Amino acid sequence: MIRLALLLGFLATGAWAQADGRATVTASDAHDRWGGAQVTLGLSRAVPWRVFVLADPWRLVLDTAEVDWTSLDPATLAEVGTPATGRIRAGWSRLVLTLPGPMAVGRAWMETDAGPAIRVELTDGAGRQGPLNPRSWDAIAPDAVPTVERPRQTGDRPLVIALDPGHGGVDPGAERGGTTEASLMLRFARELAEVLRREGHEVVLTRDADEFVGLRGRSTIARAAGADLMISLHADAVRGGGAEGATVYTLSDEEPGALAAEIAQRHGRDDLLLGAGQIEQGDEIARVLIEMARAETAPRGERLADALITGLSGAGVRMHKRPRLGGRFTVLKAPDIPSVLLELGFMSDEGDLRNLMSAEWRARMAAAVARSIDAWADSDAEEARRLRQ
Ligand SMILES: [Zn+2]
Structure with a gap:
């Protein structure tokens, strides 16, 4: 390891x-x-x-x-x-x-x-x-900023879960009928936090008000809290019909598909779409550190995404036809925290929007996310114990 x-x-x-x-x-x-x-x-x-x-x-x-x-x-x-x-x-x-x-x-x-x-x-x-x-x-490779070393979770302490309600403040995200993605995501993040805390987990929100937080700042907050995982929450609107249901993104350098590209583009003004060019050329130390960390963390993030897909589909949550996607999202770039971006649905879809506005649907969604996290944490802890031996 x-x-x-x-x-x-x-x-x-x-x-x-x-x-x-x-x-x-x-x-x-x-x-x-x-x-x-x-x-x-x-x-x-x-x-x-x-x-x-x-x-x-x-x-x-x-x-x-x-x-x-x-x-x-x-x-x-x-x-x-x-x-x-x-x-x-x-x-x-x-x-x-x-x-x-x-x-x-x-x-x-x-x-x-x-x-x-x-x-x-x-x-x-x-x-x-x-x-x-x-x-x-x-911002020279801010993901290279060292953090307090925290042992990987092995199931013997509460998880520290970073929830990242997308957008906020000057950046409302998608808007439909007077409702913003920023406010919907904050509401859902608070509700999900409550569920997770009831189960004994620690939760840190990257924002707990209608305020602007830079994308790098969001992973910095998660890292400062010693988060074991991070889930960024969105419900964007896309042009053209047909986009409906939940999707889960992990960081990928592969050429994004049309949907991933549009989602990333929508966050472009906020610098969400960034390639490896962000790491300063010549900043060799930063590059090496980031690669080392990602090599270990990326598979854990992939498994978190898989657990979410399994958990959400199992709970009957409406899923996108291709629910598991990759994108170059800055917010996923904390090199040492398994991070995923969860699009709960699309505000551009009437059915999804109705769901997002429904307290009952959000409660089901929050319960399903919490169960998915637990399932991931169990297998992640098992792997950590195995690697230790
Ligand atoms: Zn968004």
Whole structure:
């Protein structure tokens, strides 16, 4: 089994205490200044490094050739944010510092006069003048952002289930007769959450109000919660007749069929349709990490989709004629969480819309989804136990 090196927040416990050859932290400080912030990291020797900023939420990411973080005192950076540190793969370390808001890297350099030190000057989004380093504003493979390592579920603790009601805020999704996909999905997500919580699971909603959440932010929320799985909920409208019933999508790089392509297109303004080009060229570490994680997670997501198809059809839910589809959906790109996108039905279909508006139908749907999750979790746990031996 491939072991992930995504181990943020882990080093604080001293898990990597002193191995040889690594640079150590000799000093650190962070100052919140008018128009930005400054962060300094003194090291026992000069090392290769790079720095960038990620959005959703705003974080400064500093990658270095391997550093032993044990002597970093988080309090020295507290004026700007909370640091988390870890190793991202053999030979590379990462420090992530939460930022109080939108910032960009104005200037970053390594000083060598009085002992090596990396200095980063951050500028406020609001106070900036002219174009900033585009690299720092790019969401550089946010799925590469390390998360707290959480053991794969083996059935001995409640599941943490991320439910992602599609759209919201400035993005209402599909609209029919004064009802929006965003509001319908929020309602269903809350109802499903209640069912799942009653069964003893933990549930995190990526939004619990009519508000806009970026697609990458949604998987970030799921990852921050340590979610064991994520289900994105939609009920889009499509042109042309004939599209009816539930469909389940998993991430796929294959050429999408007409329906998958249209669904993805409908979310295009929100960046839902993205190819592998999103990963910055040259960001080799990120690419390798993501591929490793996906190789392990993708089959688990596929099985979650299969379990949903079985569970929903078994409960008599109306299914699309080709219910199991693949698409390039950003929201499915958390590399370490089995994720599926469930289209409950099509708002463009009268029958489906009536179902979606019916409390009774939604209750049946929620029960069927919950049973499908349980069925998946059982076989997933069994596999995890088998792999452990
Ligand atoms: Zn949608």
